[in-house]
Amino acid sequence: MRVVIAGGHGKIAQLLHRELAGRGDTAVGLIRNPDHAAALRASGAHPVVCDLEHADAAQVATHLDGADAVVFAAGAGPGSGAARKDTVDRAAAGLLADAAQRTGIRRYLLLSAMGVDTAPPAGTDDVFAAYLRAKKAAEDDLTARDLDWTVLRPGRLTDDPPTGRVTLTRHTDPGTVTRTDVARVLVALLYHPGSAGAVLELVTGNTPIADAVAAACAHP
Template sequence: MNVFVIGITGKIGRLLMQELLSRGDAVHGLVRRDEQRADLAAHGVDAVVGDLAGMSVEELAEAFGDVDAIVFTAGSNGGSREFTKAVDGDGFVKAIEAARRAGVVRLAHVSVFPEAWRERDLGDEVEYYFAVKKEADMALSRSDLDWLIIRPSLLVDDPGLGTISLGPAEFHGQVARADVAETIAELLHEPGIGRQILELNTGSTPIRDAVKANAHRRQPDAGQVHAAPVPLRRNQGVGGKN
C-alpha cells in the first residue's frame, strides 16, 4: 500500500510510519522543515516540505500524488484557536478537497472521543478544539470519499498491548499510541472497512481480530456523491479529547 501521512512527525504519525514500513508499505508525509525531510529519508520515507496552513489545495493535491490512502493525524491538541482553525479546521477541509483533486478516495481522520474529559473544566481553547474536530468529522462523513474516522481514547506513551476494544461506541479510558498506530495500519489494510466511525479504547481483543469484527462486505463506490461537505464554522458542537 502507498500511504500519505499528514502529521507524520507527531507521536502517532511516526509510530504509524514505522508500522506501515514494517508491512512493506510505501510511506510519504508532509513536514515543515528540510531537516525533518532528511530524517525521514533516512528511514526510506519520501516527505514533502510544506505548511498545511499555507498550502493551496492544488499544492497539497500535488504533494499527495498517486497514493492509495491518506491519514490525517495532525492536530493542535487544544492549542491556540488560530492554530486549531488553521490545522484541524481549514487544513482538514483542504485535505478533503485535495484528496478529491488527486483522485485519492481513501481518507482516514484521527479524531477525538466526543465525551472525553467532560468532568473537567477544559477552558475555551480546548473546547474550541473539540468543536472543530467534530465539525471536521461531519465534513468528512458527508463527503464522497471512502472515509474512516478513528476516535481513540486518552492517548498514553505506554508500550502497546496488542489488544484493544474497537467499535462504533466504546467507553472512554486510555490507549497506548503504539496500539493506535497498529490499529490504523490494520484498518487501512482491511478492504471491508470504510465509511465508518470507530472508537478505540484499551481492551482484550487482538487488534487484527477487532478490526475484522468491524469489517463488512461492501463494494466501495467512491464516485457516488452522498452529501455536500459541511463548511467549518466556529463554536458549533462539542467533541472530546484524546
C-alpha cells in the same frame, strides 16, 4: 500501498511510518518544518515539506501523486491557541480531502478524538473545547464527502508499550490507548475495505487488533 500522512512529524504518524515501512509499503509524510525531515527518514518515511495552513488544494494535490490513501494525523499540538485548532485540526483536514478528491484518491483515514459527540462539560479549558469542536467539524466535513473515509477516535493517548489488544467499536467507555496500538489499528483499517464509512472509538481492551478490526468492520 503508498500512503500520504499529514502531520508526518507527530508521534502517531512516525509510528505509522514504521508500521507501513515494515510491511513494505511506502509512507510519505507531509511536514511544515524542513528540520523534521531527518526524523521522518529515520522512521522509514519520505518527507515532503508542505504547510497545510498556507497551501491550497492544488498545491497539496501535487504531493499526492500515486497515492493509494491519505491519513490525516495532524494537529496544532500543545501550546497552540484556539485559532490554530481551527486552522489545523479542522481546515487542514478539509484541505487534504479537497486535494484527495482532485487527484481521485478515495481512501481517507481521519485521526480524531473521543468526546467530540457531546458538548464539553462546564469548566473545560477554552483551548481544549476549541480542539474538540475542530475535530467534530473535521469529521462532519469528511463524512459528507463522496470518499471511502474512516474516522478513528482514540481515547487518551499514552506512550506505554503496546498491548496489541483493544476495544474498537462505534461507542465505548472512555479509556486510554497506546500510540503504537493506534498506529497498528490505522494500518489494519487501511487494509480492511469494510472499514470505509465507519466511525470507530478505540481504547485498550481484550481483543487482538486484527480480530477487533474484523468485528468492527463486519456489516450485517
